[in-house]
Amino acid sequence: MERLAETVVRRRIAVFVAVAILSAIAGVFAAKLPTDMNVAAILPAENPDVVFFRVTGERFGTNFVNMSALEADDLFTNENLTTLRAMTNAAADVRGVKFAMSVTNLLDMQPDGEGSISVREIVPADGIPTEAAELDHIRHLVLDNDMLAGNLASPDGKAALITIMLEPGQDPKIMGAALKDAIRKAADGRAGTVYFGGVEMIVDFLGKTIGGTGMVITMSLTFGVFIVLLGLFIGRVLGLVASLATAGLATLWSLGALGAMGVTLNLFTSMLPLLVIVVAVPMATLIARAAARAKGTGSERTVIAVKQFGGAALGAGFVTALASLASLAMDLPIFQHIGIGLAIGSASAGILAVTLAPALLSFGGEKEPAHSIADRLLGGITAAGVEGKRAVLLPVALIVLVVFGFLATRISRDVNPMSTFPAGSEPVETENLMQRGFGGSQLFQINVHSADVRHPAVLEQMDLAKRRLLNIKNVNYPQSIADVLIMLNTNLNNEPSTPDEIDKINNMWFMLEGQAQVDMLIDRAFTDAVVQARIGDIDSSVVGPAMEKINEVVDAVPHKLVSVSLRDRPSNELDKWSEALAERAVEKLGLDVRRGLDKDIDSKDLTAGLAALRSEKPTIDSVLRSEIQDRYAAYLKSDEADIVLPDDFDVTPTAEALAFLDDPSEPAVIDVLKEKLPADVLAEDPAGPTYAAPILVGIYNKSIKRWRHGEALKLAREKINGLAEAMAKDPSLNASVSSSLWTINSETANVTPQKYEEITGEAPQADNVIELQARVTGWPQVNDMLHRALPKMMKAGGFLALILLAVGLFIGTRTLIGTVAALLCVTVTAVVNLGLMTILGVPLDNITWVILLIAVGLASSSALAVVGSRRRGLPLPAATVGAMMLPVAVGFAFLMLAELGMQALLGVFIAVSALAALTASLAIVPGLVGEDEPE
Amino acid sequence: MKRRLSVFVLALTMVMPSLALAESADEILAKTDKAINNYNDMSMTSIMHIKESSGAEKTREMKIWLKGEQRLVKFTKPATDAGISLLSTDSSTNYVYLPAYKKVRRVASHVRNQTFMGTDFSQEDMAILRYGDDFTPTLKSEDENTYTLEVTRKPDAKISYSKLQLIVNKKSYVVERIDYFDNGGDKVKTEVRSDFKEIPGNEGVYPVPTTITMTDAKTGHETVLKQEDLTINKGLDDEFFSQRNLKRPVR
Structure with missing residues (x-):
């Protein structure tokens, strides 16, 4: 390290040039890094269930559906129906909308004498009625219709939905904003509450929240406090610059590498820059703080700093990179991309901490050792002091490990995606409306595939599936094309069932051709149709059991x-x-x-x-x-x-x-x-x-x-x-x-063929056998699948991370006791986070892995810094480690003020990780490594 | 003075003939309506070709008989539709015969702009017999061969389109193209009539378009109607347009 430091100082211009070239290349790729903020983009694209979800969604338009809703004391007044119609028409007129559907533009077919039907708009096109009797008639037409009540109007008559189907290929952000704008204008000044839901609407909400004043203030506060504290704790401006430059360029190189790999950033992986900064800053701070505490010229102080802590900084980068690569064992691209990005970022930070940072620091002039806040706060903690208390500290550390480890095993599995959004926000209020008025927002489909799904045999199975679904708790308002045919057959022929012969179905189809609602239930080639329904809650504790029962319904289809x-x-x-x-x-x-x-x-x-x-x-x-x-x-x-x-x-x-x-x-x-x-x-x-x-x-x-x-x-x-x-x-x-x-x-x-054989005594001819397949899909199914797979993935990743950590720490410390001490630090930090999640009721979710990676990164830096100093017989670098961790803890704690749940959680656990890493490294390492200090 | 008056009168007589020859929008529309209705009854074989915006296509074949507001349609192809028949006795009453049920059903449709069987034609489009009944014309422009008429819905007309733009042939007064506009003034579809065949009508020849293409302006969905075996004035009586006749085989 001393030779490296001297070389860097001597050839600092070359270092700058090399860093500049690499940064320019990374910058080019980073600038081209595509982003897709569609919530569906976090799904693993190659997963068969996800592929089927997308294909089915495109086939039936559910990938392109958004909604708006109007809620009032009574939907069926002239005023409220007028508002609903205005909102529907406004949505339909937005460029990129294929159609918008509500009860105000739906057709109704009613029997009109023996064998006759009358087709008319439910709400007359030429004017909304004002007479109470007419409005009451509309109320009955809607609420007595099983296909409408619970789907386009709430059964209590207080709310109505507008289904908005988009043309494929629309920009979610633009469409969300345009639809909301148009609908709000149409509803402006009128009674009733307006709601928005659907992917594009949520993307718009997230975009406005992330780019909104609240988030700007929060981020400004977070980074402002962080930078000021970092400067105060390092004690030198040049040191601050070196730290920030290291973290910034490590982030750039990480993004550039992902861009070169063709990765697309999504809502989840877009937090990568934050992660890299959090783990990278301590590595450079270690060098910067050490340089600030030394005496001499800039070059002399730099060489001393790198000699003392260069190994620890480089080692921290290497160890964090190794642990992050354990993400590759997890079968979810978002984890893999985060892992690769963080691995590249932390390795880059380690390298930059021993090259760029020293090169910058070498410009400093002749200085006396700088004392900072860190010295005042933590300077009193000595190795001797800690060693003297190890009989208490080590058992306490073990107790903490056991207790929080136990708590970690009790971590909740019940995830509510709405917790991402602030209470009272648009997505939360819409979800509440959907649950109280429409049986929930979690739409799923049982896709039925056959040569012709309109065959009476297949329709009968769809009808049976619907009846089975109605018997599942929390599954609401199932419907399929069979219901449409039953309604038509009842009205036209007074036969309350699906037609029993294919000729009859062909004739019925004549009446249905071209209806937009039909396209959402059956594809035009007639090979696939869906039985769709909603799950009444978005919480995984409800979705999971419901999905199990729904799968039983699917299994029951022959x-x-x-x-x-x-x-x-x-x-x-x-x-x-x-x-x-x-x-x-x-x-x-x-x-x-x-x-x-x-x-x-x-x-x-x-x-x-x-x-x-x-x-x-x-x-x-x-x-x-x-x-x-x-x-x-x-x-x-x-x-x-x-x-x-x-x-x-x-x-x-x-x-x-x-x-x-x-x-x-x-x-x-x-x-x-x-x-x-x-x-x-x-x-x-x-x-x-x-x-x-x-x-x-x-x-x-x-x-x-x-x-x-x-x-x-x-x-x-x-x-x-x-x-x-x-x-x-x-x-x-x-x-x-x-x-x-x-x-x-x-x-x-x-x-079934078996029953046929039982009755006739012979096997059916192949031509007469109808083959069908049923498969469930939809957001709840995909989410449930991923949710169930998460613990197994986390175990696989965690196990591999532990092994890689042990290997990396051994290489970094070069002693067994050093490895054990550092590993213990990292484990305690990680387990404290998990235990705290249990205490706070934070469930096991995708964000858990990110929290663990942060914990590993921070704890590795602090542990290696302390182990390194013990190996060299140096004083315990409590103030230095404090300078590494405390600005991160305090600064990023302000993220707790963020409106979005995920960011607020990150704030909490970044702070917890930094504090736990600081405490663990100072309390555990001196007690262990001091006994076995090599020459 | 007298000379100036003579010049004035001469100039006036040179101008006035051209003023007298120029047709008003009302006159053009009246002639157009007359041209469209230059028959008592008509029959034809129609092949309807529907093209989705996705590229998928579907074809139907039918025989059609027309007399005033009355219309009888019998589907012949594909096999799944063969035997289905439709009878319209006025703009809002339809009867449908579904052979699988062997029953005639009356379908009273109060929705004028409901699309017809997944095509881009609506019941309303097919029911318009005289534009002058429901629209007020304005002559927008003309060229050597055609007039461009903008016809605006009359206040009491029960038509879903706020206006139409008609391209009318100057010689025959047949409509070559119609652009349909919704209440917001946006064009929603375009109908192009082409491949005219001249057959003797009530007065002179009756140019009938043998190809009619309707295109949805928003989705690109297209319906092409090819009309063959056109005959007019066969002397179809009103009894022909009866529910009884819905079930009888194609003549």
């Missing part, structure tokens, strides 16, 4: 199904198929009852009863026959009738004759028509009866289905205690039970 048209099956199989339909109906009903009545049903009796309803020929009593006759008559008299009858023709005899055909066939119907209708009508249109026959047969079949459904409902109410009352009170349960029981009317049975 991979193969056979869809069997019951029209073609042999009669000897029909009983078994009826039983299969009944089992499916009871399966669905069981889920409804568990949700509505919180109990399981005894399925055996009910299944047998429903199967009998399906398989046995219905007994057509006079009431049913009369209903059928009326429907025949209504058809024959209608404009839709395929036979043009004179206005004065009495259709009653014809309808009656038809009604007395039990299980009519088309030929039988044609015969009746030819017998009963006027000859001139038949002569005019001979094809008429041929066209009318299938319609009339259809009317009969539909009537039987309605009768069967009615009987099934009666049976269910009879067999399940409390069901009738629950259905009367809960329209949603009523609709769900009705839909479940309609299953026995299905013309198609969807069963």
